[in-house]
Amino acid sequence: MVAITFVDAEGTARRIQAAVGQSVMSAAVEHDIPEIVADCGGSLACSTCHVYVESDFADVVGEPADDEDEMLGGTAAERLPASRLSCQLEITDAMDGLVVRTPAVQL
């Protein structure tokens, strides 16, 4: 298990324990993180699991693939360089301690 922290737009942090191999999105759904809407369940069809990855972990999570990159163009909140769709972030041991910020809007 690795620790992942979600920080909402108001600055409230919630730390959860997640299994390696699942996505950051599904870990959030399991733990009722309301800011991760995840309408399509990780099928790359809805752009509602948008997160901003804290800069310390930028290298660990890497760059979005082309289809994710295109979907990030449709997020409700502003796309920033740190923007990712959390359904595409598969949790690895190296992500222990990961911090992601959630935007104020997803829909």
Next chain:
Amino acid sequence: MRRLAVVGTGHAGVQIAASLRENGFDGQITLLGAETHLPYQRPPLSKGKISGIEAAQKIALRGSAYYSDRGIDMVLGERVYEVDLDAGTLLTTRGRVVEFDRLALALGAKVRHLPVPGTDLPGVLYLRDLDDALRLTAHCERATSVVVIGGGFIGLEAAALARTSGLAVTVVEADARLMGRSVAPIVSDAFATLHRERGIDVRLSARVEEVIDRGGHAGGVRLADGVTIDSDFVVVGVGVLPRTGLAKSMGLQIAGGIVVDPHSRTSDARVVAAGDCTVSARDGRYRSLESVHNATLQAKNAAKTLCGIDDPDVEVPWFWSHQGDLKLQMVGDRLDVQETVLRGEPGSGKFVALHLSGGALVGAECVNSPADFAVLKRALNTGAVMDLRLAADSAVPLKDSFSQPDSV
């Protein structure tokens, strides 16, 4: 209400239970399903290879701890076959009796069977649940050819999956165009061309007379015009029918599906229903809406009704279908479309069909245009006004063609 029983463990059933807890309900929740698998997501079944236990776990809606942590009692592998609403009891096939104050039905839909000879042969596959998907993947690994009967979403997704696995694929559709019930003709035509370019043999206006028996196994199909198409196996994807048997036995109003209102209430005040088993009145008719979005929305509204919250969510319907590298996303209603305007070139495999009624945007079909889809979905839900001239110009970012009504 102290005790709720939810029948069905698909998207709708699980969402009803989850939303009840989110709404603060702390009574007893029993979630019953006929399948033995932990509740899972259905869309991935036809959109990518599903093989083995690992894949099954990857598509689970929630981990098993989710349910136990929230005091949601799961009863898997038992079908509910009798309900006594007055007594507040239901009976499962294993003889279990569950008592309840209120009942939620999320029974889903079953595949429509094709009424032609040969469809009961081994090697005729349908695609609805996880076991079906495991079978399809196993067949794709062994076989070299397949005939897919039905050019709707499921048929085309299965066809694209088989084609990606290297099989020779023929799609046989009785209608003159693909996905005819759901998309505009121009989108149907584009998909026929794009699938053919990817090596799928698409036959339109072709009626299947029988599935060929080759040594006791499906060996292809014979069409009404006498043409035969040989294949190692056959997939049938000709639609689904809402499951209504249980509801009918309880005396609920049925009109092709269980009739519900926008609060997900059935004709009996003790029962709510959500998802593919339901129909609701739209445009003067009872219609089903088979989608994850509808299942989730109706489930959330069912949970509100059960908690006495009289404020149902209203959202524009949306749907997606990933057919290999062709990603179709649809939003809105096509019931009274008067005009369709294109953004982008259909032949390019990346375009949007904008549907208008009285000059206003009412829906859209987006092909490999996920960013545009997100903008359109948001615009329809917020009532933003579209400048058609700008929207039709694919060189202009789509969001620049919308303004909120109060700022116009």
